[in-house]
Structure formats: structure tokens, C-alpha cells
Amino acid sequence: MPSQKAQKIDLNSEYPCPCRRRGRLMPIALTEALGCDRCQNIFVVTENGQAIEQLPTNSPYKRCWRWNGHHWSVANTRLRESYLPVAVTIVIVLVVFWLPYVLGLPFGPNAIPWVILAVLLATLPALMVWLAYRR
Known part of the structure; x- marks a missing residue:
């Protein structure tokens, strides 16, 4: 080997x-x-x-x-050179905790579809950029 x-x-x-x-x-x-x-x-x-x-x-x-x-x-690669996963994680965390608070939704079964929709909408542009610029 x-x-x-x-x-x-x-x-x-x-x-x-x-x-x-x-x-x-x-x-x-x-x-x-x-x-x-x-x-x-x-x-x-x-x-x-x-x-x-x-x-x-x-x-x-x-x-x-x-x-x-x-x-x-x-x-x-160092963490600063691969910022895309860190940025996506930060966006997801902010959307999951911040969006229900702003919309006045309780953390319960009614908030789950809104959180899923917000996460998808937040990560879709990041996914498109990653797919466009990867080698």
C-alpha cells in the first residue's frame, strides 16, 4: 500500500x-x-x-x-477558506429561532411548516451559488 x-x-x-x-x-x-x-x-x-x-x-x-x-x-482547508458551510449554518440557526419570534408563532406544531419553509428559502440561494461555483 x-x-x-x-x-x-x-x-x-x-x-x-x-x-x-x-x-x-x-x-x-x-x-x-x-x-x-x-x-x-x-x-x-x-x-x-x-x-x-x-x-x-x-x-x-x-x-x-x-x-x-x-x-x-x-x-x-482552513475554516476561513470554507465559509459557505458556516454561513449556511448561521442562516439556518437564525431562521429557526428568529423567524418564529418575529412572526409571533409559538414553538409548537403550528410553527414547524413555517420554519421548514424559511429554512428552504434561506438555503436555496446558498445551494445555487455553491452549485454554480464548485469545480
Whole structure:
């Protein structure tokens, strides 16, 4: 079974591109960066030398990969970089507790359909944005 531990990235070696299957990452002269020959993306080696990070593009998310010796694996993203689940959770909590209070509905069987409707209406735009911008 291949090792899943991240290995140090050698700037003098070629690697497969993490974005495309056929692309190859090759070292860029006089830099600590790798460039893909197919997708023209540039990747910078992180400080510890065990991961590469895609240079900023139009996307607000930084994409980062670790090399395990055989293939790239997506590095764990931080909470601030994946704000969509946190935002959806906050909206749901606010809608579930705030909406019945504002509408004057008691927390009982009569409030359940209104709460479900409010949760669906609040999460539908977030779901549409997530589906539109995911890769």
C-alpha cells in the first residue's frame, strides 16, 4: 500500500499537474515555483516544502495540494477558506429561532411548516451559488 504521508517537493523534478490529468508540472527557472505545460497555471511551493499552492486566480479560494509520492491530494482547508458551510449554518440557526419570534408563532406544531419553509428559502440561494461555483 502506498504511503499517504506528504513528501517534500523537489523543485528539480517533474510532477503531474493536480488540475489536469495530462499536464506536467515543470520547474520555473530562478524561482521556487512550478508551471503546468497544459493549463498554464503556476504553483508555488509552501514554506515547509511539502505542499504546492496555486497562485491567485479569479477564485477567492486558495487551492493547495500535497504530494504523497504517487499522486496529489487536496490539503485540508482552513475554516476561513470554507465559509459557505458556516454561513449556511448561521442562516439556518437564525431562521429557526428568529423567524418564529418575529412572526409571533409559538414553538409548537403550528410553527414547524413555517420554519421548514424559511429554512428552504434561506438555503436555496446558498445551494445555487455553491452549485454554480464548485469545480
